[in-house]
Structure formats: structure tokens, C-alpha cells
Amino acid sequence: MPNSPEPEKPAPFPAHKLACLRQERGLTQTALAGQIGVSRQFFNQMEAGRVLPNVVIALRLATVLGSTVEELFRATAAAEATGIPVTQADPRLEAGARLWLGRVGGSWIAHAADTAGTLAAGFAPADAVLEGPGRARMLAALPAPTSNLLIAGCDPALALLQPAAGSTAGGRWHWIDCGSGRALDLLAAGQVHVAGIHYSGTNGAGNLAELRLRGLGARMSLVQFTRWEQGWLVRRGVGAKFFGCTALATGKWRLANRADSAAARHWLDRELARAKIDPRRIPGYDVPLASATDGAQAVAGGRADVTVGPQALAMAHGLDFVPAEAVDFDLVAPATWWRSDRGRTLKSRIAELAGTGVLTGLPGYVPTQSGIERPKRQSRR
Numbered sequence: 001m002p003n004s005p006e007p008e009k010p011a012p013f014p015a016h017k018l019a020c021l022r023q024e025r026g027l028t029q030t031a032l033a034g035q036i037g038v039s040r041q042f043f044n045q046m047e048a049g050r051v052l053p054n055v056v057i058a059l060r061l062a063t064v065l066g067s068t069v070e071e072l073f074r075a076t077a078a079a080e081a082t083g084i085p086v087t088q089a090d091p092r093l094e095a096g097a098r099l100w101l102g103r104v105g106g107s108w109i110a111h112a113a114d115t116a117g118t119l120a121a122g123f124a125p126a127d128a129v130l131e132g133p134g135r136a137r138m139l140a141a142l143p144a145p146t147s148n149l150l151i152a153g154c155d156p157a158l159a160l161l162q163p164a165a166g167s168t169a170g171g172r173w174h175w176i177d178c179g180s181g182r183a184l185d186l187l188a189a190g191q192v193h194v195a196g197i198h199y200s201g202t203n204g205a206g207n208l209a210e211l212r213l214r215g216l217g218a219r220m221s222l223v224q225f226t227r228w229e230q231g232w233l234v235r236r237g238v239g240a241k242f243f244g245c246t247a248l249a250t251g252k253w254r255l256a257n258r259a260d261s262a263a264a265r266h267w268l269d270r271e272l273a274r275a276k277i278d279p280r281r282i283p284g285y286d287v288p289l290a291s292a293t294d295g296a297q298a299v300a301g302g303r304a305d306v307t308v309g310p311q312a313l314a315m316a317h318g319l320d321f322v323p324a325e326a327v328d329f330d331l332v333a334p335a336t337w338w339r340s341d342r343g344r345t346l347k348s349r350i351a352e353l354a355g356t357g358v359l360t361g362l363p364g365y366v367p368t369q370s371g372i373e374r375p376k377r378q379s380r381r
Contacts, residue, residue: 018047018072019146020106021065029341036060048147048171083135086110086128089176089191098126099136100174102150105190109150110136117156117177117293127172147171149342152183153196154262154292155329156313157226157365160358161349177291181261184214187332194337194346196225198329199263200270204374206263207330221335222374224328225350229311229364230264231324233296239320242306245275248282255284256295256304263327264292264308271324311364326366330374338373347371 022032033043045051058069086108098113113126127145128136148171151158158175183195199206211217234242247253258265272279279285289295295307300317314321337343351371353359359367
């Protein structure tokens with residue numbers, strides 16, 4: 001039968017260009033599957049490297065894509081022996097570092113699999129190991145990472161987007177824990193597929209403004225993820241004694257600060273300016289941390305007294321919480337990407353998390369219109 005894979009042991013990672021060639025030709029998985037006579041589900045598994053087509057299907061595929069069978073399904077012995085070229089999102093990673101991989105714009109992008117946030121729950125399976133600068137060795141124990149999705153942002157709820165085992169979504173969905181500014185930098189550099197941001201403003205106005213400021217407004221679109229309560233995460237038992245920026249001005253509270261491009265840092269600097277407080281008077285202000293999770297861990301570990309972040313992180317780390325404002329957390333990707341199979345799948349997954357109560361079960365989360373694209377022009381009412 002044409003939809004049946006040949007009884008051949010699949011290689012640990014078929015180094016084919018199937019996904020890239022399909023996307024370059026503007027074809028969806030459904031459209032291409034129809035042209036070669038297979039189901040979309042089978043094509044998804046084939047593109048993810050989990051199954052190999054028979055000769056007839058492989059020849060049809062090569063013809064439609066204007067390629068060759070050899071190019072699409074080249075053996076991987078050489079790649080296993082010498083590794084594959086990767087673009088490191090963090091050039092400081094050393095040989096032996098475990099990696100998460102994703103294919104973005106025809107290049108392999110490597111992110112650290114082991115961070116303060118991911119290690120809180122123990123080691124998670126990695127896709128590869130860094131062998132040297134710009135070169136990685138694939139790990140054979142996992143399905144091919146061709147269809148992996150890389151999502152950057154500081155909201156820990158992004159980790160919930162990973163589809164359930166057995167899903168037809170294809171690949172693994174990796175959450176890259178970082179601030180909003182860093183997430184947008186990675187997206188603009190072609191090192192993630194999606195960025196999560198939460199700049200202050202009602203109905204996503206702050207997020208839209210940040211995209212315009214960076215010159216990304218024309219080609220990027222926002223999809224609503226959730227709305228959550230942002231505020232001060234304070235050392236347990238002393239939250240009642242903390243009065244926001246006024247308390248910081250005393251110099252008695254150690255701050256776990258965020259990077260200057262982070263949305264939480266933008267909010268903090270704005271509040272300090274309004275209160276006419278010199279940030280140099282605040283212990284810890286000049287030592288920024290990469291993410292909200294890092295900040296919460298610093299407070300919980302006694303290295304700081306207060307940080308800025310979502311209410312859910314305060315509860316998860318046993319900290320007091322002093323609310324400040326509700327913020328819209330939106331996901332950013334090219335408008336064309338949101339119309340692709342993976343873009344539509346991600347929207348559906350977001351809506352599913354909201355509709356089944358998964359997001360509302362998190363303290364301070366109020367998902368409204370989750371999975372819906374946000375208008376680029378805000379109403380003036």
C-alpha cells in the first residue's frame with residue numbers, strides 16, 4: 001500500500017530537506033500529501049523523520065518538489081560521525097553542553113537544554129550534544145527534530161504548550177526561558193519560531209508598540225496567549241512590609257533585577273522614574289538576571305528580597321506577592337507563519353489550554369480570546 005512505510009529501520013535522523021523545500025514552495029502538509037497520494041498524518045510522520053516512504057511515494061515527492069530522492073533522504077552516517085553545523089543562540093556554550101534543536105529558515109538553531117528553569121524539574125531529554133563551536137552530534141534516542149518548535153519568552157506557562165504524546169502536531173515544542181526583549185531579538189535573528197512578550201498596555205497596545213518600535217510591526221502578527229497579574233515577588237513572610245518603589249528607595253531591599261530589554265524591567269524603570277527614585281540607590285539593580293524564573297529562584301534562595309514577575313511564580317516558589325498590574329502576554333511570529341500548518345496548530349493548542357481550564361488553573365491567569373490574532377490597529381475608544 002502506498003501509505004505504508006517500508007519495513008526498514010529508520011535512521012536516527014534522516015537528514016532530508018523535505019520540510020524546507022515544502023515551505024519554500026509555499027505548500028502546506030495537507031496540499032503536498034494530496035499531490036503524492038498519502039494522508040496528512042502519514043506525511044507529518046515522514047517529514048518528522050519517524051517513517052520512510054516506499055519507492056513510489058519517494059519518487060512522486062521528488063518530482064513535485066523538483067528534487068531527487070537522494071537529496072531528500074540522504075543517509076546520515078557522515079552526519080553522525082562528524083556532526084552537523086548549528087547556529088548557537090548562546091555562543092558561550094562549551095563542548096558537551098546538551099542542546100535543544102529546531103530548524104528555522106533552513107538552518108539548525110541550537111539552544112541550551114539545561115538552564116536554571118529547566119533543571120528545576122530535573123533533566124529533560126535533549127536533541128543533541130555540542131561537540132565544538134557551531135557543530136553538534138544528534139542523539140539517536142529521540143525522533144528527528146526537523147519539526148521541533150522553538151518558543152522564547154518568560155511565561156512559564158509556555159511549557160504547557162508541548163503537545164501530548166501521540167499528537168499529530170509533530171516534533172517537540174521547546175520553551176526557551178528569557179525576557180521579552182531577548183525573545184524578540186531571537187525572533188528577529190531567525191533563532192526561534194515564536195516570541196512571547198508582555199509590554200504594559202491595555203489590549204496588547206504595549207506589545208504592538210514594541211513591535212513598531214523595533215520595525216517589526218509590518219511583517220509580524222500577535223496571537224493572544226493569556227493575561228496575568230504582574231507584581232512584586234517578595235521574600236516569604238515580609239510581603240506586608242513591602243510598599244513597592246518606596247520600599248526600594250530605602251536601600252534595605254535587595255532587588256533581583258531583569259535585563260534592560262525585558263518587559264518587567266521596562267515597567268520597573270517607568271515606576272522608578274514616576275516616583276523620582278534614583279535606581280543607583282537600590283541594591284542589586286545593576287545585576288540583571290535572564291528571566292522571571294531566575295529572579296524568583298534568587299528570592300527563594302535568599303540571594304535577594306524582591307523581584308518583578310507573575311503571581312503564579314510567587315506561589316510556585318513559596319513567596320509573598322504584592323500585585324501591581326495585569327499584563328497581556330502575546331505570542332509573536334511572522335504573519336505568514338501563523339497561516340502555516342504549524343501556526344494553525346499552535347493557535348489551536350493555545351485555545352485548547354484556555355478552553356480546558358489549564359491556564360485558568362494558574363494563579364493570576366485570565367485567558368481571554370486565547371489563540372485569536374490581535375488586530376494591528378487598536379480602537380481609539
